[in-house]
Amino acid sequence: MLNEKGKEFLDLLVAKKIITGGKEAELESALAETEKTPDDLLIEGKILSAEEIVALKAELAGMTYRDIKNVSVTEEALSIIPFEAAQNYRIACFEKTGKKIKVGLIDPYNSRAIEAVNFLANEQNLTVEFYLISEENLNNIFNQYRNLQKEISTALESKAREAGELEQIEEGQTEELMEESVSSAPVAKIVSVIIRHAVEEKASDIHIEPLPQETRVRYRIDGLLRTSLILPKSIHNAVVGRIKVLAKLKLDETRIPQDGRIRLLINKKEIDFRISVMPLLGEEKVVMRVLDLGRGIPTLEELGYDDHAMGIILKTIKKTFGLFLITGPTGSGKSTTLAAVLNILNREEINIVTLEDPIEYFVKGTNQSQIKPDIGYTFANGLRSILRQDPDVVMVGEIRDNESAELCVNAGLTGHFVLSTLHTNSAMDVVPRLVDMKVEPFLLASTLKSMVAQRLARRICLNCKQNIKVAPEVIEQVKSELAKVPPYMLQERLKGIKTLKDIDQSFFYKGQGCVHCKNTGYQGRLAILEIIDVNEKIQEMILNPKVIIREDAIRASQEFITIKEDGIIKALQGLTTLEEVYRVIQE
Secondary structure, eight states, X not given: OOOHHHHHHHHHHHHTTSSOHHHHHHHHHHHHHSSOOHHHHXXXXXXXXXXXXXXXXXXXXXXXXXXXXXXXXXXXXXTTSOHHHHHHHTEEEEXXXXXXXXXXXXXXXXXXXXXXXXXXXXXXXXXEEEEEOOHHHHHHHHHHHOOHHHHHHHHHHHHHHHHHHHTTOOTTOHHHHHHHHHHSHHHHHHHHHHHHHHHHTTOSEEEEEEOSSEXXXXXXXXXXXXXXXXXXXXXXXXXXXXHHHHXXXXXXXXXXXXXXXXXXEETTEEEEEEEEEEEOSSSEEEEEEEEETTOOOOOHHHHTOOHHHHHHHHHHTTSSSXXXXXXXXXXXXXXHHHHHHHHHHOOTTXXXXXXXXXXXXXXXXXXXEXXXXXXXBOHHHHHHHHTTSOOSEEEESXXXXXXXXXXXXXXXXXXXXXXXXXXXXXXXXXXXXXXXXXXXXXXXXXXXXXXXXXXXXXXXXXXXXXXXXXXXHHHHHHHHHTTTSOHHHHHHHSTTOSSGGGGXXXXXXXXXXXXXXXXXXXXXXXXXXXXXXXXXXHHHHHHOTTOOOOHHHHHHHSOOOOHHHHHHHHHHTTSSOHHHHXXXXXX
């Protein structure tokens, strides 16, 4: 239900002709049926960006809007408002000049926050200017408050003091002491800070690794591991023990691997952590998979799917039976793409049932089931049960063995639309891989509808993106790689390119490196892909055991772009770099 301020905001959008009166009624109706805010719906509908919404709210409240995403806040400015107060009131000082400070807040009607700032300013004989800023900009300032090394150093000092006190404890108290050490405040603080920073950095995995002289903490961000922290070797076992306590694992078991899970509320978001503890020589290594349960599912367009690929997928998912497969190595975004496709399929009249390990995205309105191999609930066993649940669409997280392959194909033959993933290097390798898994070619020819192979390449950071000229020999190589792409497809995707010769005048792009991308030049990822539509000619190839499905044969049957060609086109579009394309396809 819209409050008075929300209604005023929608009226402003209508007055400025950003939305029509009819669209306003649609938004009000949508708000009555969902827990989402007007901001969420405006952003999801691509009507306004988050910053544009804040600018309009500032106008409505009679305040000044500021976008401070590129502002580096000084220690002096940060110290004006203590971090705890800044978090509590959702405010931050981002500039101090002489006796004047500039303070950003996200709610213009938060009188308590304004009173608190005025009180602090009066105490320090300062004058205040208030600005409306976005939630993202506020969190960026909070990240500048939080320095990972600074927070860990403080905790380590406490731990060192504690260790000095514990040296006097008599023998015979070892077991009790172990329990205390893993839950003591400094160790708990260290683990908490490591986890929170991983979530804020959008890491997908945390690695806590024992080295000969130290402990290394690495985050996997945008697909690559980065060392974020080095800890003293002396606290390694205590840190591992703390994680074991949180995951309800056995503290005294260090000989065999253990798996567990933790669910935490971080920055008002539910985050799931899948814990894997592995014994090494002398110590244990911990890997934590980070699963943000509240993150939205990106659309296929946001992932990097162009009109050609979208057309094949939309045609495929209109079918009432068959098999749709996404293939690629671990970490290539297969589960994310499947979630995006499920979102398109998700309608009231369709029963969607999934089997996943783990459940990475929650799709409202679908029936998602987590497999548990340790108690015998496998993909194969689960699939048998799913088919008794009257499904229209079945999603199986991965085809792992001959049994699950056969069951998926049979389900696709018996009136169900089945989506799943497979580990192969290209879309062309899907058929021979399934034949190796003892699936009959004549069943595949009847069941397979389309096959996608994809990789995830890092996106160029938009905050430090610049164009570059590359060597003539690189341009010639690019032209050679794109020689087989149908000219109209190049023209559709590359503005100003009518023939391959036009590439001579094109720019490539790179990220220079900035505070937003941690000086990597990259921020976020996108899919590069190839997709095969299983038409009659492809079906004939599948049926003939002597025929190997090759690139030229596919091009003869349909418009086809290889994964490498798609990556090069996206590099020319300024979405990624050539180096990144060749890295992810391993050339």
